[in-house]
Amino acid sequence: MFVIGSGAKHLEDEMRQLGAEIIEVELRKFPDGEKYVRVMGSGSEATVVSSTFYPQDERILELLLIGDALRERGFEKLRAVVPYFAYSRQDRVVKEGEPVSVRAVMRALGLYYDELYVVDIHNPRTLSYFPGKAINVSPARAIAEYFGEKLGEGLVLAPDKGALGRAKAVAELLGVEYSHFEKRRISPTEVEMRPVEVDVRGKNVLIVDDIISTGGTMIKASSILRKLGAGRIFVGVTHGVFAEGAIERVSKAVDELAVTNTIPTPVSRISIVPEIVGLQSARE
Template sequence: MKNIVISGTNMVSEEIAKSLANSLSAELCKPIYKVFPDGESYVRLPCNVKDSKAIVVQSLINPQDKSIIEAILLGDAIKESGAKDQILITPYLAYSRQDKVFLEGEPISIRGILKIFSDYYNILATIEIHKEDSLKFFNKKAINIRPYTYMAEKIGFDSKNIAVLSPDIGAIDRAKILSSYLNCEYDYFIKARDRITGEITMQTKELDVKGKDIIVVDDIISTGGTILKATQILKNQGARNIYVMVSHALLLENAEEKLFSNGVNKIYAANTLPKKSKVDYIDVGPLIAKNLSAYLD
């Protein structure tokens, strides 16, 4: 059975789809795409996917709702065209941080989206969803790909005098994974909020960072506020170099400039989102191929 990789309709998806197809030695298919005058999306497959394993790559980037609709339409197209397996790769899975009800009356947004995807695809893979437990809402095979060891291998960190930190206890497993690969210490930041002023303070739990190169690891940078505060603390405590490693670099507003102007030496990210000028990106196409290989001929 042949494998066909179908690129999504944005540049991020096209780049990863091309890399994935090369890694799998698979056919690459670029759908015909247009927008009707009323704003509705149109897609058509120019390739024959009948009896194939059809792999759609669609990173759910801004505008997220449009990206989601296109992923649904592509899923319907490959199913209608007789694909034997329908596989969706969402390198960036939008709405994954809305994974529970915070205020009464809210939806669990990621649940709604994954339930829709499960109507069109029988396998879903993503790069580091915010909480892996959310993938239970996709009621078929779901794969959460953790890229940190792979990224560190590609970057080639000097493991001498280095340590790994997570911004909080909730991300400690990411620090453990990376520190195990680098054979170095790891720790996390403790956050505290002043009940009167509302100011948030952070400090490392135990680690002495003086003179060390520090890798701050997390799943996503959005506005960069937490990483910025962590960087300032690490600099005050005598850290030598500060590297940030994330799966998804949103870097909204002027977050990129703020981080680099306040002591961050490098930001490394997977290429799941549109690129920023000063970020070093790691192509995750080969990593996705490796994780899919067990499900492909």
């Protein structure tokens, strides 16, 4: 059985269409702004689904309150599915006195939840901070299915070496080449980007990554690919954390921009709902 938090209300209709059994939960605020949660069903196991996009802190607290409410109702095993996990990029101390924020959030969730499932977390190694079972769910199938026919015999690129695994996963499903962009500093103020060991001339290209915010890297990559003679250029990203105006800027630079629906945006055209519902089926 699933419980849908406020960060996954945009996924609820599709989840129902795919046969998900959903426990109703009342979510509202008191006049002073404090959150109110009431679980309307009962059982022994439940999977709580909610992304933690803006307002991040409120949605994280809501996950904790739902977990407490379910435990109070007698649920013995709880799973949290957090398609977009806020604070995932704050995964190390840069300046003395800082927290490892993703660790703090995972440890807090571990007070209530036995298992944690995250879609394409920024740094998979951070899942070790969760005290129970933690799984990184790949969106590769969904991205490959969406872009497959459009890409044709093209290739898949990662914007940097760190994202190469994502490009590889999508490319192998499509049976095409993959590589990444290499960045080389040529002056104190200028960085050169270039695809590594692949010829893009006349080929369609799909650039994949986990998060897109300002879109600056994608715009630069697209400009380089155009100069190298690439065909159509697509951008497929898991989490659309868009800064103001980023969707318009990137959309003008490429032939198509599409992200998954871990966060609701105007370009959330790729659904990860089958992966979420499939988690339940895999356990049955």
